[in-house]
Amino acid sequence: MKISSSQMFRDISKWCFGALALLLFTGPFKAQAQGDALFKAKCATCHQVFKDGTGPKLYEVRQKWTDGGAAEGSIFQWVNNWKNAVAIDPYAKTVSNWSETAMSAFPELSKEQITSIFDWVDSQEQATTKNGGDPLSVSAVEQESSLSWAWIIMGVIFVVIILAVGGVRRQLKAASSEMEGKAIDDDMTYTDELKQWAWANRKVVVVGIISIVLGLVVALFLSLYSVGLVENYQPSQPISFPHSVHAGTNAIDCKYCHNSVTKSKSAGLPTVNVCMNCHKQISGETPEQQEQIQKIYDAAGYDPSGAGRYTGDTKEIIWNRVHVLPDHVYFNHSQHVEVGGVDCKQCHGDMEKMMETAKVQTIEDLNKVEGNIQLSKTTLTMGWCIECHKEKEISNGTLDTKKDGYYDEIHKRLMDGDKELYGKYLEDGKVTVMELGGWECAKCHY
Amino acid sequence: MKIKFRVILSISIIAVTTLMFVSCASDPDSSGLEYMPDMYRSPAIEPYVDYGEVRGRENKDLKLKRSAMIPPSGTIPYYGTDSATVALMMPYARKANVAMKSTHGMYDAVLTKENEYDFALADKNPLKLTSDNMGDLFDTGKKLFTANCAHCHGAKGNGNGPMVVSGAYVGVPDYANLTNLSDGQIFYSIYYGKGMMGAHNSLLDKREIWTLVHYIRKFQDTDYGTSQSAKALEAN
Numbered sequence: 171m172k173i174s175s176s177q178m179f180r181d182i183s184k185w186c187f188g189a190l191a192l193l194l195f196t197g198p199f200k201a202q203a204q205g206d207a208l209f210k211a212k213c214a215t216c217h218q219v220f221k222d223g224t225g226p227k228l229y230e231v232r233q234k235w236t237d238g239g240a241a242e243g244s245i246f247q248w249v250n251n252w253k254n255a256v257a258i259d260p261y262a263k264t265v266s267n268w269s270e271t272a273m274s275a276f277p278e279l280s281k282e283q284i285t286s287i288f289d290w291v292d293s294q295e296q297a298t299t300k301n302g303g304d305p306l307s308v309s310a311v312e313q314e315s316s317l318s319w320a321w322i323i324m325g326v327i328f329v330v331i332i333l334a335v336g337g338v339r340r341q342l343k344a345a346s347s348e349m350e351g352k353a354i355d356d357d358m359t360y361t362d363e364l365k366q367w368a369w370a371n372r373k374v375v376v377v378g379i380i381s382i383v384l385g386l387v388v389a390l391f392l393s394l395y396s397v398g399l400v401e402n403y404q405p406s407q408p409i410s411f412p413h414s415v416h417a418g419t420n421a422i423d424c425k426y427c428h429n430s431v432t433k434s435k436s437a438g439l440p441t442v443n444v445c446m447n448c449h450k451q452i453s454g455e456t457p458e459q460q461e462q463i464q465k466i467y468d469a470a471g472y473d474p475s476g477a478g479r480y481t482g483d484t485k486e487i488i489w490n491r492v493h494v495l496p497d498h499v500y501f502n503h504s505q506h507v508e509v510g511g512v513d514c515k516q517c518h519g520d521m522e523k524m525m526e527t528a529k530v531q532t533i534e535d536l537n538k539v540e541g542n543i544q545l546s547k548t549t550l551t552m553g554w555c556i557e558c559h560k561e562k563e564i565s566n567g568t569l570d571t572k573k574d575g576y577y578d579e580i581h582k583r584l585m586d587g588d589k590e591l592y593g594k595y596l597e598d599g600k601v602t603v604m605e606l607g608g609w610e611c612a613k614c615h616y
Numbered sequence: 617m618k619i620k621f622r623v624i625l626s627i628s629i630i631a632v633t634t635l636m637f638v639s640c641a642s643d644p645d646s647s648g649l650e651y652m653p654d655m656y657r658s659p660a661i662e663p664y665v666d667y668g669e670v671r672g673r674e675n676k677d678l679k680l681k682r683s684a685m686i687p688p689s690g691t692i693p694y695y696g697t698d699s700a701t702v703a704l705m706m707p708y709a710r711k712a713n714v715a716m717k718s719t720h721g722m723y724d725a726v727l728t729k730e731n732e733y734d735f736a737l738a739d740k741n742p743l744k745l746t747s748d749n750m751g752d753l754f755d756t757g758k759k760l761f762t763a764n765c766a767h768c769h770g771a772k773g774n775g776n777g778p779m780v781v782s783g784a785y786v787g788v789p790d791y792a793n794l795t796n797l798s799d800g801q802i803f804y805s806i807y808y809g810k811g812m813m814g815a816h817n818s819l820l821d822k823r824e825i826w827t828l829v830h831y832i833r834k835f836q837d838t839d840y841g842t843s844q845s846a847k848a849l850e851a852n
Contacts (some may be wrong), residue, residue, distance in 0.1 A: 215789045216811050223787060224719075224811040270715035271811070325632050339622075364623055371620070387803050397649040405645040420785075421778035425763035429819045436663045439684040443721060447814035448768075452784055470721055480721035488683045490645060491665055497658035 201282075205290025208283055212276055219294045222476060226268055228291045235261065249284050251275040269477035322439060401549050404529030405490035409465050411527050418522040424514045434507045435501070439489050441467045450478065492528045493550065500614050509577070510562070510603075515539050517549075559608035563600040580606050647725030686743055686818040689724040693821075702742075710736055712808045712815075720809045732804070739800025743826045745841045754841070757831025760824055764816065787812055791835045802829045 209217075209228075216224035235506045242263035248255035248262055252273050255262035266272075279287075308438050350506040368375045396573045415584050425431055430438035453467075467474055472482040495501055506512045514521070520533035520539050533549050536542055536606050543561045547553035569581055584606070585592055607613065622733070650656050659670050668679025695705045711728040714718070745753065768788045770777040775788035799804075806825050809815040820828070833840045 211790070211793050214787045216787065218786055261715060269719070271719050325635070329629055329632055332629055336622065336625055360622070360626070367623065398651055400647045403647045405647070419778075419782050420767060422767040423763040426819070428769065429764075439664055441684045441686045441818060442813060443686065443818060446721065447809075447816070448779070448785060450814060451786075451812055471723075472721065479718040480723070482717075482723055484723070486681060486683055488666070488680050489664060494647065494656060494665070496652075496655045496661065498655055 182260075194230060202290050202293065204283065204388055205286035205288070208279070208287050209290055213287065214278070216271075216273070219291050220296050222478070224269070224271055224477075225273060226477070228288070229294065229296075230292055232288050232292075235265075238264070246281050246284050248273075249279055250277050270479075271477075306495040370581045399548050399551065400494075400530045401532045402529060403492065405492060408487050409462050409527075411462075413521040413524045413526065413528070415525075418489065424521070427490075431503045431514075433504055435503060437503045442466060442487060446470050446472065492530060495550070498615055499552075500616065509575070512562075513541065516542050516558075554615070556604070559603040563605060564605045564606060565601050566599060567596045567601060577606060690724070701823075704826075708807055708817070708822060710739070710804055710807075716808060720815055722808070722815070726751070733810075734802060735759045736800035736804040737798045739798070740805075741799045741826050742828055743823070743830065745830060750841050753830050754828055754834060756824075757834070760820070761831050762827055764819060765828070773832065791832055795836050799829050800830060804805065 182226040213225075214226065217226070217228045219227060219229050222229055232245060238261050244255045244259035244262055247258070248265070252262070252266060252275065256266050260481075280464075416427075417424060427440035427444055428437040428443070429440070430436060449463055449466050450472070452463070454463040465487065466472075469485045469487045471481045473481050474477055507514070517531075517536070518528070519535050521528070530550055533545060533547065533554070536549065537544050543558060545554060545557050545561070547557050564577070565581065569578065569585060581601070595601055602608070654671060657665070657670065661667070664683060666678070666680060666682075668675055668681075685784075690707055692705055692707060695701050710732045711730075712722050712725050713731055713733070714727045714729055716722045716725075717727060729772070743749075743753065761769075761773075766777055767779050768777045768785060769775055769791070770780070773791040775790040777788065779785040780788050794802075803825055804810075805813065806820065806828060807817045807822075809814065830841070
């Protein structure tokens with residue numbers, strides 16, 4: 171390829187220009203640092219560099235204004251006080267219609283400072299990947315369900331093979347008896363053959379039948395014992411909510427979403443406005459996440475495009491309740507969390523590590539959680555409850571005199587009243603829930 | 617011997633088909649067999665239970681229609697007979713701006729065209745800080761802050777909470793830059809939300825928000841509440 175001299179000159183000039191630009195860019199480091207600090211202090215609450223939020227994205231916003239036909243310098247007036255800019259510049263008026271939220275005024279920013287902010291913003295590079303949350307993985311669940319399908323298909327194939335082999339064998343038998351010159355006994359059905367064989371081996375058959383019946387009885391009782399046990403129960407939910415991302419990676423307190431846990435009987439499921447407190451901004455990175463988060467937007471009646479606006483077209487998210495106690499049991503979350511100071515983990519396990527929606531944890535999993543009281547009975551049974559009431563320590567025998575709650579009063583009366591009984595309680599070095607009346611029937615059944 | 621083989625075959629066929637049927641019957645949304653189902657699903661109203669079907673009676677209007685709900689606008693829980701508490705817990709007098717219907721999803725709230733955020737400038741914190749209640753107020757404030765605010769605003773209130781650190785959320789202000797806000801405006805912002813932040817009035821009651829206002833002031837001024845602080849004088 172032949173390069174003409176003029177083109178070469180153009181190339182060289184481009185290079186020189188590039189080098190100059192590089193110099194210009196690396197030169198005013200101070201201004202850049204100032205822009206960074208100012209952006210974070212003044213703008214970042216509402217504006218992002220590459221994404222619309224409460225305010226529009228700021229990347230190359232000066233270019234946008236120039237292209238839109240804004241008056242020279244009106245953007246600086248806008249930042250100082252947007253109302254002044256609207257008064258003199260028709261383009262600024264259109265900008266003010268972008269969102270119903272009015273921008274705050276920043277009269278304290280000088281023209282140089284505003285320029286440094288825009289310079290810093292334009293120098294940012296769009297990140298291709300953010301280290302936001304772990305990607306949603308639903309493959310494990312899919313694998314499991316496809317596995318059970320594989321079993322069923324294998325079973326069908328197995329049955330077909332057995333039937334085929336049986337048919338071949340029967341024909342072979344007929345053929346061999348024909349060769350030996352015996353009469354073919356066509357009327358001999360399976361049942362007749364079975365009877366014949368059973369009579370010939372009657373001892374084995376009797377023992378076999380007895381053991382099968384015994385086995386069935388044992389199996390029946392075992393299955394009766396499992397009636398009403400709900401360990402591992404994990405109903406389907408309308409949104410595949412990853413607890414590990416919310417409570418783990420982003421360290422949101424359980425009590426933020428389940429916010430009635432300290433005040434009420436029920437821990438509370440978050441209403442959609444609570445989801446929107448964060449998801450107004452977080453719309454997801456992978457298509458799977460976006461699909462799930464779109465369900466929140468649908469429920470809240472929120473249109474995330476542009477400035478984002480609530481349309482009022484709401485929908486219900488129907489959650490499936492996981493932990494259901496019979497009607498004759500009274501359980502109160504605030505009593506346990508607020509008064510008893512029990513950690514959520516004691517009964518609900520390490521949700522910070524669970525990439526799934528809620529389930530009834532098994533007792534084995536709960537015992538693995540650090541700091542949990544070790545229990546042996548199946549989760550969500552009465553045995554489990556009262557075992558914990560027997561183990562849970564209220565005090566080592568001393569009493570906090572500052573507290574004057576109901577249970578402190580009971581503790582005090584026990585301490586001052588029956589010294590002998592209190593001494594007996596203290597033999598294991600602790601006063602438990604049970605010893606303060608936690609095993610009384612009417613505490614939970616009334 | 618040959619017949620025996622056939623019998624074993626037949627038995628195994630039966631076993632395999634039964635197993636297949638049993639495995640097909642399990643429904644992930646069913647919690648399994650119960651001894652007395654009417655004791656589990658009572659007509660008494662429990663939260664998050666679908667009442668589309670109660671004891672065999674179907675109610676199509678209710679079926680899969682309702683789940684988590686916020687209290688109706690303007691309702692307050694019963695706070696007892698202590699008149700000071702009742703006065704504190706009366707519904708918040710300041711209203712949200714009409715624009716918040718589309719920016720913050722205030723569908724049910726009573727809205728106003730006035731910018732009541734500016735009026736809130738003059739509102740005083742009704743929970744007076746005294747040397748007696750200071751410790752308790754700040755303790756409660758810390759608990760509430762950890763549960764409701766810290767994941768974005770950071771345990772130190774510098775806008776660097778775990779959600780910001782993980783990169784999931786951006787644009788959380790440092791309380792140190794918000795010293796120009798009055799107590800009333802902080803309350804208004806928590807109650808109705810501001811900018812990206814949503815309304816927290818369904819999560820926190822008025823006493824809790826005012827407690828948080830005290831706690832947030834503590835981030836901005838370590839002397840807050842002590843006699844040296846000008847803010848404490850202003851608050852009292």
